[in-house]
Amino acid sequence: MNDNEIPLAGVIGSPVAHSKSPILHGHWLKTHGIKGHYIPMDVDHRDLESVIHALPKMGFVGVNVTIPHKEAVLELADLVTDRAALIGAANTLIFRKDGKVHADNTDGYGFMENLRQNVPDWNPEAGPAAIFGAGGAARAVIAALIESGVSELRLANRTRARAEALRSEFGPKISVYDWVQAGDMLEGAATVVNTTSLGMAGKPELRIPLGGLSRDTVVTDLVYAPLETGLLLAAQEKGCRAVDGLGMLLHQAVPAFERWFGVRPKVNEALRRAILA
Numbered sequence: 001m002n003d004n005e006i007p008l009a010g011v012i013g014s015p016v017a018h019s020k021s022p023i024l025h026g027h028w029l030k031t032h033g034i035k036g037h038y039i040p041m042d043v044d045h046r047d048l049e050s051v052i053h054a055l056p057k058m059g060f061v062g063v064n065v066t067i068p069h070k071e072a073v074l075e076l077a078d079l080v081t082d083r084a085a086l087i088g089a090a091n092t093l094i095f096r097k098d099g100k101v102h103a104d105n106t107d108g109y110g111f112m113e114n115l116r117q118n119v120p121d122w123n124p125e126a127g128p129a130a131i132f133g134a135g136g137a138a139r140a141v142i143a144a145l146i147e148s149g150v151s152e153l154r155l156a157n158r159t160r161a162r163a164e165a166l167r168s169e170f171g172p173k174i175s176v177y178d179w180v181q182a183g184d185m186l187e188g189a190a191t192v193v194n195t196t197s198l199g200m201a202g203k204p205e206l207r208i209p210l211g212g213l214s215r216d217t218v219v220t221d222l223v224y225a226p227l228e229t230g231l232l233l234a235a236q237e238k239g240c241r242a243v244d245g246l247g248m249l250l251h252q253a254v255p256a257f258e259r260w261f262g263v264r265p266k267v268n269e270a271l272r273r274a275i276l277a
């Protein structure tokens with residue numbers, strides 16, 4: 001890219017008006033003095049293919065992908081990373097100089113980095129992980145935890161069949177619990193993760209008996225609005241270390257920004273303040 005070119009990136013989805021990514025990447029562009037832009041783009045599924053082919057011709061170096069296009073872009077990309085293929089969805093596209101479209105999924109990376117940054121002595125191999133939920137976000141969390149060497153993964157989902165399907169796909173490290181007995185998963189768990197949308201503003205709370213939690217358990221919630229969910233507050237009361245979901249959102253953006261703009265940005269308090277403002 002020469003000095004006269006202004007690199008463009010953005011997020012494609014529908015809807016995209018609520019996305020925090022423009023603030024996030026905009027903050028880093030400003031911090032690093034990069035003359036680029038990050039733009040939210042509402043794209044209908046019928047236009048997805050033509051949009052993806054047009055964007056590189058317009059100066060785009062890549063885009064984030066959000067609902068409902070995260071699965072469909074895998075079919076349109078020339079190269080798909082192993083982790084995106086395993087998760088079955090991509091959240092990041094890189095438009096390479098050779099014209100190829102490269103699809104990746106950085107949600108699992110974001111999940112792991114958030115825990116590592118907030119609980120530096122957290123060790124996924126220290127004991128079983130208990131996961132609530134079996135949707136798209138759960139797939140990224142499960143893939144990342146398995147890759148990091150977790151010995152046992154306990155999984156409960158309201159729709160049990162979806163949890164069973166993940167067990168078939170990801171293998172015997174996963175044991176499936178009934179949703180009504182999800183509290184049983186917490187006994188001896190080193191890591192507890194809420195990947196459901198319960199606890200989000202406007203949704204019911206995640207109501208699981210937390211008697212099985214111990215002080216050593218690290219509890220995290222993917223929900224970040226509100227930042228302190230009922231689960232995190234209850235975990236803190238029990239003396240557990242609780243990590244909110246905002247950091248995952250921030251960290252998943254780091255590899256994309258680096259690939260697009262050539263600088264590895266930092267996740268710090270200034271970025272959190274910018275997002276929460």
Ligand code: NAP
Nearest residue numbers: 133134135136137138158159162195196197222245248249
């Ligand atoms: P999804 O694919 O639609 O899955 C939703 C999950 O929530 C499913 O397991 C679903 O269970 C469960 N659920 C929804 N309503 C429920 C209810 N009333 N009772 C019990 N379970 C319920 O969504 P997703 O993409 O996985 O996202 C899940 C959450 O993670 C969202 O809040 C999203 O904002 C958040 N997220 C955060 C980050 C981050 O960076 N922090 C990244 C990705 C996602 P069923 O299968 O039974 O429907």
